[in-house]
Amino acid sequence: MASRSGFRFLLGSLALQNLGRRKPRTFLLLAAVAICSGAIFTGAVLMRSIETSMSVGFTRLGADMLIVPAGALTNITAALLTAEPTDLTLDDSIVGRLQHLKGVQKVAPQLIFRTDASGYSRGGDLIDLIAFDPDSDITVQPWLEQHLDRPIREGDVIVGGRREETLGSEMLIFGRPLTVYGKLAKTAVGSHERGLFITFATLAALRDPMRQICGMKAPLEPNKLSGVLLELAPGATTQQVRFAALANFPGIKVVSAESMLTSIRQGLGALLDGVLGLMIIMFVSTALMVSVMFSAIITERRRELGLLKAIGARRTQIIGMLLAEAGLATAIGGVLGCLLGIVLMRIYEHSLVYYLDRMGVPFVWLDGRVISIIAVVCVAFAALIGAAGALYPAWRASRSDPYDLIRAEI
Amino acid sequence: MLACADVAKTYATERGPVEAVKGVDLTIDRGNFAAIIGRSGSGKSSLLAMVGGLSRPSRGSVSIDNTDIWRLSDNQLAQFRNRHMGFVFQFASLLPTLRIIDNVALPALLGRARVPADAYEAATQLLNQFGIGGYADAFPAEISAGEQRRAVIARALINNPVILLADEPTSDLDEETEREIMDHFHAINRSRGMTLVMVTHNLSLAEQADQVVHIAEGRLAA
Numbered sequence: 001m002a003s004r005s006g007f008r009f010l011l012g013s014l015a016l017q018n019l020g021r022r023k024p025r026t027f028l029l030l031a032a033v034a035i036c037s038g039a040i041f042t043g044a045v046l047m048r049s050i051e052t053s054m055s056v057g058f059t060r061l062g063a064d065m066l067i068v069p070a071g072a073l074t075n076i077t078a079a080l081l082t083a084e085p086t087d088l089t090l091d092d093s094i095v096g097r098l099q100h101l102k103g104v105q106k107v108a109p110q111l112i113f114r115t116d117a118s119g120y121s122r123g124g125d126l127i128d129l130i131a132f133d134p135d136s137d138i139t140v141q142p143w144l145e146q147h148l149d150r151p152i153r154e155g156d157v158i159v160g161g162r163r164e165e166t167l168g169s170e171m172l173i174f175g176r177p178l179t180v181y182g183k184l185a186k187t188a189v190g191s192h193e194r195g196l197f198i199t200f201a202t203l204a205a206l207r208d209p210m211r212q213i214c215g216m217k218a219p220l221e222p223n224k225l226s227g228v229l230l231e232l233a234p235g236a237t238t239q240q241v242r243f244a245a246l247a248n249f250p251g252i253k254v255v256s257a258e259s260m261l262t263s264i265r266q267g268l269g270a271l272l273d274g275v276l277g278l279m280i281i282m283f284v285s286t287a288l289m290v291s292v293m294f295s296a297i298i299t300e301r302r303r304e305l306g307l308l309k310a311i312g313a314r315r316t317q318i319i320g321m322l323l324a325e326a327g328l329a330t331a332i333g334g335v336l337g338c339l340l341g342i343v344l345m346r347i348y349e350h351s352l353v354y355y356l357d358r359m360g361v362p363f364v365w366l367d368g369r370v371i372s373i374i375a376v377v378c379v380a381f382a383a384l385i386g387a388a389g390a391l392y393p394a395w396r397a398s399r400s401d402p403y404d405l406i407r408a409e410i
Numbered sequence: 411m412l413a414c415a416d417v418a419k420t421y422a423t424e425r426g427p428v429e430a431v432k433g434v435d436l437t438i439d440r441g442n443f444a445a446i447i448g449r450s451g452s453g454k455s456s457l458l459a460m461v462g463g464l465s466r467p468s469r470g471s472v473s474i475d476n477t478d479i480w481r482l483s484d485n486q487l488a489q490f491r492n493r494h495m496g497f498v499f500q501f502a503s504l505l506p507t508l509r510i511i512d513n514v515a516l517p518a519l520l521g522r523a524r525v526p527a528d529a530y531e532a533a534t535q536l537l538n539q540f541g542i543g544g545y546a547d548a549f550p551a552e553i554s555a556g557e558q559r560r561a562v563i564a565r566a567l568i569n570n571p572v573i574l575l576a577d578e579p580t581s582d583l584d585e586e587t588e589r590e591i592m593d594h595f596h597a598i599n600r601s602r603g604m605t606l607v608m609v610t611h612n613l614s615l616a617e618q619a620d621q622v623v624h625i626a627e628g629r630l631a632a
Contacts, residue, residue, distance in 0.1 A: 010508065010512060010516065010519060013507075013508070013512075014505070014507060014508065017507035017508075018507060021506075021507065303501070303503075304505060306464075307499070307503050307505070308505075308520075309464075309488065310462070310464055310491060310497050310499075311491070311492060311497065311516060311517040311520060311565070312488050312489065312491050312492020312493070312517055312520045312521050312569075313488065313520050314484070314485050314488045314489075315484055315485070315488075317520065401459075401464060401465045401466055402459075402464040402465070403456075403459035403464035403465035404465065406464070406499065
């Protein structure tokens with residue numbers, strides 16, 4: 001019949017049946033824990049995803065410093081892969097002089113021209129034409145994911161990771177055919193995702209039709225640059241090179257990776273700390289709520305507990321049974337919360353992430369294994385707060401005399 | 411043998427301490443059927459609780475077969491209750507979420523003195539002995555009050571205790587069921603040689619006992 005039923009099975013069965021005995025209360029408990037766990041699970045996954053996205057975006061940056069004209073706005077998320085499109089320019093003579101600056105190892109000039117008049121984009125979208133020097137480049141070619149089986153040459157274009165053109169296809173830019181030479185990997189940096197990268201020689205060939213269509217704009221003047229990316233020599237510090245550059249080249253602005261990354265990481269760290277603090281507060285408040293609820297549950301069941309003690313249940317058995325019941329309830333709540341979180345993230349993915357993606361700000365989700373680990377940790381924590389919340393009322397009930405419990409006087 | 415020496419119990423209440431039992435000396439020989447009688451609030455249930463290791467006395471000692479039970483540790487006392495005592499309370503004391511067979515086997519499973527298969531076999535035998543074997547898989551709410559009481563007695567006997575303590579075990583039963591339960595008690599007392607201590611305010615039930623202990627205002631009455 002039930003010969004295989006042991007005491008643990010009975011306790012587990014008691015815990016389950018007790019949860020089923022007061023369905024509305026159990027539902028409220030599960031809902032509260034599910035909301036808490038769901039919020040924490042979703043928050044943790046999103047924050048880790050944001051952190052990973054930022055990390056991917058910044059750890060791949062090839063340049064240590066960027067020199068731009070003073071007054072140029074710099075988008076820090078993209079700054080060290082490319083300069084920003086601007087009418088402010090630097091004279092290209094700065095390249096040779098920067099190469100002689102102490103601590104500078106590589107100098108990679110870039111010129112960016114943003115236009116909606118290239119005649120290429122089907123919907124008249126803005127296009128960033130980014131001219132670079134393949135010989136000194138440090139931020140474009142390292143991202144080449146696929147390319148034709150030959151060196152890049154005049155008339156070639158490299159497309160950003162989110163563009164749809166295929167290798168070897170032809171793009172008509174300002175009326176001139178360009179061959180898609182390569183495609184970049186996804187960089188998580190907007191300008192790189194949708195930019196069209198050409199050599200300075202190709203830009204020179206396009207300059208006349210560009211002037212005809214767009215007029216004489218500063219970036220189209222000869223010998224002009226939008227910015228210069230620097231790679232520092234081993235041992236050189238950004239501070240050292242920054243001061244030297246500012247002292248030698250008036251009218252420039254220096255953006256260094258280190259300070260940007262530091263401030264972003266610090267900002268992100270503070271944000272994550274804040275989220276962590278909120279998570280701790282949520283956990284503590286849930287544990288308190290579980291504690292209050294289990295105080296009520298235990299008060300209601302004091303006669304049953306007294307009876308168990310009377311027939312020989314030890315204190316540890318009473319505590320174990322109540323903790324198992326609380327842990328089981330909150331673990332179920334945790335599982336429901338994680339499922340809820342997954343639904344929320346799917347909605348999030350279809351709305352905000354999609355929107356960000358379209359804006360050229362890719363969102364890198366954590367892989368399934370990490371999400372699973374976070375879910376398991378959330379469920380474990382949910383079970384833990386249930387057990388922690390029930391610990392004091394369970395301990396209090398366990399130390400009462402059985403007769404006091406039976407007489408309902410705890 | 412059961413021996414109480416100067417046993418007293420004081421409860422702390424909002425209106426101050428209330429002395430329920432005021433120093434009782436009592437001896438009940440092994441195998442005896444003793445009835446503790448008295449009016450409501452006389453302290454008879456409190457005395458039984460102290461005798462049964464359920465409520466710590468404010469002073470005095472309780473010995474069962476030369477074991478001073480209130481000198482035992484918490485776990486030792488739990489084990490002593492489990493192995494040597496059986497309880498029948500005045501309320502329906504079956505766990506409502508467990509089947510009758512589980513309720514009866516529970517003390518054996520709690521004490522871990524037997525493997526679960528043996529515990530369930532013993533529970534089945536007891537249920538058959540009390541004529542409720544057919545309700546083994548039923549839940550308490552599915553059987554009558556008298557059948558529940560018989561299941562409670564079966565549970566009290568599962569570990570073959572030396573003493574059975576019953577607190578007004580028939581207070582909520584009809585006369586016929588009351589008689590059946592009392593018949594069971596007599597049978598247990600005679601066939602097993604088990605000491606039986608029963609609290610009751612029913613004098614006709616008390617007259618069936620070998621020894622009657624009268625409590626009034628927390629003291630033994632003459």
